[in-house]
Amino acid sequence: MGKLIPHVVVVPAPSQSHVMSLMTLSHNLADHGIKVTFVNADFIHSKLIMDPMPNKEGLKEDSQINFVSVPDGLEPEDDKRDVQKLSESIMRVMPDHLEKLIKKIQESNEYEKLTCIITDVTFWWPLQLAEKMGIRGAAFWPAGAGTLALSLHIPKLKEADIIDANGSLIKNEMIQLSPNIPGISTSELIWNCTTDKKMQKAIFEAALNANKAIKVCKWLLCNSALELEPWACELIPNIQTIGPLRSSNWQRQPSCQFWQExxxxxxxxxxxxxxxxxxxxxxxxxxxxxxxxxxxxxxxxxxxxxxxxxxxxxxxxxxxxxxxxxxxxxxxxxxxxxxxxxxxxxxxxxxxxxxxxxxxxxxxxxxxxxxxxxxxxxxxxxxxxxxxxxxxxxxxxxxxxxxxxxxxxxxxxxxxxxxxxxDEDIIANSLQLMEVATKTINEGGTSFNNFGQFVEQIMQ
Structure with a gap:
C-alpha cells in the first residue's frame, strides 16, 4: 500500500467571518494535497452560496474539499439570532453527529488517514471530541492576536475586580496587557460592545472557551502575523501565526458567501x-x-x-x-x-x-x-x-x-x-504596511514558515 492521503476535518463556528477564515485555510491545505471535510451546522450550510457548485457535497467532483453538514437541532422557524438558544441547541445535538461523521470517515477509505481536527478557539468542543477519539486537534483563532490575548487575560481581570464572574464591568477604565500593547477601555472589551444581554453572555462564554481550548489543542493557529502584532504574540505561549490568510488562487477560487456577490x-x-x-x-x-x-x-x-x-x-x-x-x-x-x-x-x-x-x-x-x-x-x-x-x-x-x-x-x-x-503620510504608511504583511506570507516569511511546519506535521 502507498502513502496514505492525509485528511483533516474542519469545523467552523456558525458565523460568516469564522466560516470564511477557515474556508481560506482549507483551500491552502488542499493546495498541499490534504483532503478536507468542511463541516457546518445545517442552518449555516443552507445559507452558503457556493459558485460554481455542481452538487450539494462539494465544489466539484474531484475537489479536495468536501462540504458536509450535521444536524444542529434547530427548527426552520427558530430565530437563528437567538445566540443562547443556538448555542444550547448546537451543544446538545452536534457533538454526537460529528462523532458519527468522523467514525464514518475513518472507516470508509483505507487510502486516507484522518490526521487532525481543526476548529475555532471559541468553538472548542470538537477539540474535546478529538482528544476523546485519539485524534490531534488544532485550535484556530480567526481574529487578531490582541483579541485572543484579552480573552486569555479574563482570569486576571477577575482577580483585579475589573469584571465579575459573568464578565460584567465593575470598573470602567483603560487597561494595557503589556507596555507595548495598545490600551483599550474595559467598556470596549469584546463582550461589552453590545447592549444585548444574551449576546454579551454568549460572547463572554466564547472568550472563556479560549482558555479551555489552548489547554487541549496540539496547535494554536492565528490568522495574524508576528510583524503586525508582536506585542500580543509574545503574550500567548505556542501561538503560530499563519496570516494574513489568503488563498494562493484567491482571484479564481469559488465563492463561498452568505450573500450573492x-x-x-x-x-x-x-x-x-x-x-x-x-x-x-x-x-x-x-x-x-x-x-x-x-x-x-x-x-x-x-x-x-x-x-x-x-x-x-x-x-x-x-x-x-x-x-x-x-x-x-x-x-x-x-x-x-x-x-x-x-x-x-x-x-x-x-x-x-x-x-x-x-x-x-x-x-x-x-x-x-x-x-x-x-x-x-x-x-x-x-x-x-x-x-x-x-x-x-x-x-x-x-x-x-x-x-x-x-x-x-x-x-x-x-x-x-x-x-x-x-493625507500623504497615511497613504505612505499603508503601502509600507502592505509590504510587511506581504513579506510574512511570501516564501521565507514567518507566517509562510509557520504554515509550512503545520502542514508537514499534519501530513505525518
Whole structure:
C-alpha cells in the first residue's frame, strides 16, 4: 500500500467571518494535497452560496474539499439570532453527529488517514471530541492576536475586580496587557460592545472557551502575523501565526458567501480614475436606524468622490431600505450601490482610494494586504481594538467620532473622508504596511514558515 492521503476535518463556528477564515485555510491545505471535510451546522450550510457548485457535497467532483453538514437541532422557524438558544441547541445535538461523521470517515477509505481536527478557539468542543477519539486537534483563532490575548487575560481581570464572574464591568477604565500593547477601555472589551444581554453572555462564554481550548489543542493557529502584532504574540505561549490568510488562487477560487456577490461593480470600477473611489462596506452584522442611514448616505454624497457602497437587504431596521429623497438620482453618475461585493477583488482594484469599514478583522487584513487606507467606524466585538491598531499603532487610517446623541453626522463623514484622501503620510504608511504583511506570507516569511511546519506535521 502507498502513502496514505492525509485528511483533516474542519469545523467552523456558525458565523460568516469564522466560516470564511477557515474556508481560506482549507483551500491552502488542499493546495498541499490534504483532503478536507468542511463541516457546518445545517442552518449555516443552507445559507452558503457556493459558485460554481455542481452538487450539494462539494465544489466539484474531484475537489479536495468536501462540504458536509450535521444536524444542529434547530427548527426552520427558530430565530437563528437567538445566540443562547443556538448555542444550547448546537451543544446538545452536534457533538454526537460529528462523532458519527468522523467514525464514518475513518472507516470508509483505507487510502486516507484522518490526521487532525481543526476548529475555532471559541468553538472548542470538537477539540474535546478529538482528544476523546485519539485524534490531534488544532485550535484556530480567526481574529487578531490582541483579541485572543484579552480573552486569555479574563482570569486576571477577575482577580483585579475589573469584571465579575459573568464578565460584567465593575470598573470602567483603560487597561494595557503589556507596555507595548495598545490600551483599550474595559467598556470596549469584546463582550461589552453590545447592549444585548444574551449576546454579551454568549460572547463572554466564547472568550472563556479560549482558555479551555489552548489547554487541549496540539496547535494554536492565528490568522495574524508576528510583524503586525508582536506585542500580543509574545503574550500567548505556542501561538503560530499563519496570516494574513489568503488563498494562493484567491482571484479564481469559488465563492463561498452568505450573500450573492454582485460582480458588476468591478466593471464600474474599471471606469473610475486611479485611487479615486471610496469603498464602503460594514460586514454582515451592522444594522443602522433610518436616521443614521440617512446621515451616512448624505455624507457619501457630499464628499463628491466616487463611491462603491455595499448595502445589504437587511442593513437598516426597517423592512425596506429607504434612501434620502432624490439621493439615488443625485449620485447616479458617481455612486454605485450593491447588496454584496467580491471584496478581495474590489480592494485590489487600482481605482480604490480608501476603505470605509467597521474594522472587522477579516476586512482589516483584506485592506492591509492591498495597501488601502481606512476610515474606521467600529460598532462591536473586537472592532474597537482594530480601530486602535489602524489609527494609533499602524497609522493607516482615521476614525469617525459620533456626536452627543451617538450619531455620526454627514459633516463628520465628509470631513474625515476629505482629510483621509489627502493625507500623504497615511497613504505612505499603508503601502509600507502592505509590504510587511506581504513579506510574512511570501516564501521565507514567518507566517509562510509557520504554515509550512503545520502542514508537514499534519501530513505525518
Amino acid at each position: 454582485d460582480s458588476t461593480c468591478l466593471n464600474w470600477l474599471d471606469q473610475q480614475p486611479r485611487r479615486s473611489v471610496i469603498y464602503v462596506a460594514f460586514g454582515n452584522l451592522l444594522f443602522l436606524n433610518q436616521c443614521q442611514f440617512n446621515e451616512l448616505a448624505l455624507g457619501l454624497e457630499y464628499t463628491a468622490h466616487p463611491f462603491l457602497w455595499v448595502v445589504r437587504p437587511d442593513f437598516t431596521d426597517g423592512f425596506v431600505t429607504k434612501y434620502p429623497d432624490g439621493f439615488i438620482d443625485r449620485i447616479a453618475n458617481h455612486g454605485k450601490i450593491v447588496s454584496w461585493a467580491p471584496q478581495h477583488k474590489v480592494l485590489a482594484h487600482p481605482s480604490i482610494a480608501c476603505f470605509f469599514t467597521h474594522c472587522g478583522w477579516n476586512s482589516t487584513l483584506d485592506a492591509v494586504t492591498m495597501g488601502v487606507p481606512f476610515l474606521c467606524w467600529p460598532n462591536q466585538f473586537d472592532q474597537f481594538l482594530q480601530k486602535n491598531y489602524i489609527c494609533d499603532v499602524w497609522k493607516v487610517g482615521l476614525a469617525l467620532n459620533p456626536d452627543k446623541n451617538g450619531i455620526v453626522s454627514r459633516d463628520e463623514i465628509k470631513t474625515k473622508l476629505d482629510k483621509l484622501l489627502h
